[in-house]
Structures are given as structure tokens and as C-alpha cells.
Amino acid sequence: MRFRVIHSTHYTYAARVTSCYNVANVMPRDTRRQRCLNSRVTVSPHPAVSRSRTDYFGNQAYHFEIQNAHKELVITAESEVHISDRDLDLNLDFGVSYGQALHHIRNNRSQQMLNAREYLLDSPMIEATEELAAYAQPSFIPDRSLKSCVSDLTTRIFRDFAYDPDFTTIATPLSEVLKHKRGVCQDFAHLQIGCLRAVGIPAKYVSGYIETLPPPGKEKMVGADATHAWVAYFCPDEGWLEFDPTNDTAASYQHIVTAFGRDYFDVTPLKGVIFGGGKAPMLSVSVDVSRLEDTD
Structure with a gap:
């Protein structure tokens, strides 16, 4: 079965953030029952530096730096994945004790x-x-x-x-x-x-x-x-x-x-360091998982 996942994270700050350095764990990874067909992350304001890498645990980590002053930060990850039914019918009495x-x-x-x-x-x-x-x-x-x-x-x-x-x-x-x-x-x-x-x-x-x-x-x-x-x-x-x-x-x-x-x-979805921003930033998160026609 194929899915499209759209994960949006929106921060609104009380005061200007002068710069920030973040890592996001929002891109699906490949597993024994899952294959990531494609994935992309967009950030607003546009980051000065961005890159993805495979971390110690095999996850796809997305690093980005914003060096312009801003009062809002929006990170949107859009991915397509294929999920198999490999482990759906587990025989609980089978296997090692x-x-x-x-x-x-x-x-x-x-x-x-x-x-x-x-x-x-x-x-x-x-x-x-x-x-x-x-x-x-x-x-x-x-x-x-x-x-x-x-x-x-x-x-x-x-x-x-x-x-x-x-x-x-x-x-x-x-x-x-x-x-x-x-x-x-x-x-x-x-x-x-x-x-x-x-x-x-x-x-x-x-x-x-x-x-x-x-x-x-x-x-x-x-x-x-x-x-x-x-x-x-x-x-x-x-x-x-x-x-x-x-x-x-x-x-x-x-x-x-x-x-x-x-x-x-x-594996927090987003973590990092910000400079400025005031107290108690407002956070809203939206996740949409939609089924796609499976053409495999």
C-alpha cells in the first residue's frame, strides 16, 4: 500500500529570532516492511545551509541553518512510502522461546x-x-x-x-x-x-x-x-x-x-538552537496521511 505524508510544523515567536540551527527527523526511512519512494523538506524562511545525511541509527536526518531574522518558522516534509504486509500476520506461537x-x-x-x-x-x-x-x-x-x-x-x-x-x-x-x-x-x-x-x-x-x-x-x-x-x-x-x-x-x-x-x-521531529525569539513560542503541527493508488 502506498501513502503520501505531509507533515507541517509552524512556529510563531514573540520576538525576532536572529538565527537558528536545527535537525529534523521527518523523512521516512527504509525498513524491512517499508520503502520510502521519495521525500523532500521545505523550510521558510529559506535556509542559508541545508543538507540531509544518514545518522548513527540509519535515519535520514535533515540539517538546516537560517541566518536571517524571522518571527515565523515553517518546516514542511512531503513524502511517499510503500508499506508491505510482511509482519501483519504474526504467529505468536511460532519462533524461539x-x-x-x-x-x-x-x-x-x-x-x-x-x-x-x-x-x-x-x-x-x-x-x-x-x-x-x-x-x-x-x-x-x-x-x-x-x-x-x-x-x-x-x-x-x-x-x-x-x-x-x-x-x-x-x-x-x-x-x-x-x-x-x-x-x-x-x-x-x-x-x-x-x-x-x-x-x-x-x-x-x-x-x-x-x-x-x-x-x-x-x-x-x-x-x-x-x-x-x-x-x-x-x-x-x-x-x-x-x-x-x-x-x-x-x-x-x-x-x-x-x-x-x-x-x-x-529522534525528536525537530530539535536545535535558536537565538532570540522571546518567551513561549506558539507551535502548531499538522499531519496528513493519504492513501494512493498502488501501481507496484
């Missing part, structure tokens, strides 16, 4: 395994604590398939935690999310990653978009789709597989990946 996976992860010295083990380490926003291990443990039975264990954890997070956009901020620690059982997709992704790392399974943060569908009989509103976050975990015999704890599902053709990282800190 959790116990077998732990043995492979701990003892295999292949380059693939060593690369995966990097995602067992704590990262700036995720610490694999004993509390997270205790929450995850009921899902992880040594003789149970690893996919079934991860799916069970996904379902438990979905059932136990309430989606509440007013409870957390970017800086809310996982301990607070776990204590109050509230948060948003970023929090639930961080929670599941922390749980997986705490029980010995490499896991990484997935940033991207999710297509939303209108109620029956209603037209879809332009810009009504959303940025989203979910997780990928490493299975020794199948590589990286993706699950979405916010929606209790494996990643589907409606999940479009922009970036992989250790946590949100690595």
Missing part, C-alpha cells in the same frame, strides 16, 4: 547480535529499573514464544494504562508513568522499552506517523492524522519486530516509520 532468546542474546557474538545488544543499555530517557522488570515479569515465561511474551506485555500496557495527554510532559519520568498508569504514546513506548530491556530483550524507540480513519459515513479531515511512537524489539531468529502498546497491535500498514533510536531524545 523467551528462554532461548535470552541464551542467544547473551552468548552469540555475531555482529548482528552485538549491534542489537546496544539496545539493552540505559538511554537518556529510559532506565531499566527493578520496578519495570517486576511489571514485565508475568508476561515472560521461559518456555513461551518470545513474540507471545511481547504481545502479552503490549496488551497489559494497553489495558492497565489510560491515555491522558494532560498528565505527562516530555520530561515526565517513567517512575511517574508507572505509578499513576497514565500517559501518551511516547510514555507507553518508553515504558515497554524499559520493561523489555529490564528482562534482557533489546528494544528501541520507533518514531513515525499513524493513519487515522474517520467515523463511518464521515469524510476524513485534512491534517487530522498524527505523529506517533511505538517499539521494536530484537528476536534472534527474525530480527526487529514492531509492536504498538498504545493501540495493542503489531505495527501495520498504517504505521509509517521516520526514525529508530534509543528513546525519544534521539
Whole structure:
């Protein structure tokens, strides 16, 4: 299935910004189930310097500098992607058990395994604590398939935690999310990653978009789709597989990946430095994911 994604970010500043230096993670990347057909980023005001590069995690990062004074900044990314159904019909009882996976992860010295083990380490926003291990443990039975264990954890997070956009901020620690059982997709992704790392399974943060569908009989509103976050975990015999704890599902053709990282800190849609701008800039974000006729 093919999609066109238009992601627009609009900042309005209280005072002039004299210059800014930014990196945007808004261009979809290629994955085992996704192919980016084309992508372009436009910035207003026009940047003095701009370039794209592949970062440490394999993402397509877009760097730009604006050296003219401005009070508004607009970044628009327009992309086309093809999504396969490769992982849509996961057989939860197939594959290595959790116990077998732990043995492979701990003892295999292949380059693939060593690369995966990097995602067992704590990262700036995720610490694999004993509390997270205790929450995850009921899902992880040594003789149970690893996919079934991860799916069970996904379902438990979905059932136990309430989606509440007013409870957390970017800086809310996982301990607070776990204590109050509230948060948003970023929090639930961080929670599941922390749980997986705490029980010995490499896991990484997935940033991207999710297509939303209108109620029956209603037209879809332009810009009504959303940025989203979910997780990928490493299975020794199948590589990286993706699950979405916010929606209790494996990643589907409606999940479009922009970036992989250790946590949100690595893959924020836009980060950088501005000089000036005053206090409390106004931010508006619009995402539109539209289906295209598949000519492949």
C-alpha cells in the first residue's frame, strides 16, 4: 500500500529570532516492511545551509541553518512510502522461546547480535529499573514464544494504562508513568522499552506517523492524522519486530516509520538552537496521511 505524508510544523515567536540551527527527523526511512519512494523538506524562511545525511541509527536526518531574522518558522516534509504486509500476520506461537532468546542474546557474538545488544543499555530517557522488570515479569515465561511474551506485555500496557495527554510532559519520568498508569504514546513506548530491556530483550524507540480513519459515513479531515511512537524489539531468529502498546497491535500498514533510536531524545521531529525569539513560542503541527493508488 502506498501513502503520501505531509507533515507541517509552524512556529510563531514573540520576538525576532536572529538565527537558528536545527535537525529534523521527518523523512521516512527504509525498513524491512517499508520503502520510502521519495521525500523532500521545505523550510521558510529559506535556509542559508541545508543538507540531509544518514545518522548513527540509519535515519535520514535533515540539517538546516537560517541566518536571517524571522518571527515565523515553517518546516514542511512531503513524502511517499510503500508499506508491505510482511509482519501483519504474526504467529505468536511460532519462533524461539523467551528462554532461548535470552541464551542467544547473551552468548552469540555475531555482529548482528552485538549491534542489537546496544539496545539493552540505559538511554537518556529510559532506565531499566527493578520496578519495570517486576511489571514485565508475568508476561515472560521461559518456555513461551518470545513474540507471545511481547504481545502479552503490549496488551497489559494497553489495558492497565489510560491515555491522558494532560498528565505527562516530555520530561515526565517513567517512575511517574508507572505509578499513576497514565500517559501518551511516547510514555507507553518508553515504558515497554524499559520493561523489555529490564528482562534482557533489546528494544528501541520507533518514531513515525499513524493513519487515522474517520467515523463511518464521515469524510476524513485534512491534517487530522498524527505523529506517533511505538517499539521494536530484537528476536534472534527474525530480527526487529514492531509492536504498538498504545493501540495493542503489531505495527501495520498504517504505521509509517521516520526514525529508530534509543528513546525519544534521539529522534525528536525537530530539535536545535535558536537565538532570540522571546518567551513561549506558539507551535502548531499538522499531519496528513493519504492513501494512493498502488501501481507496484
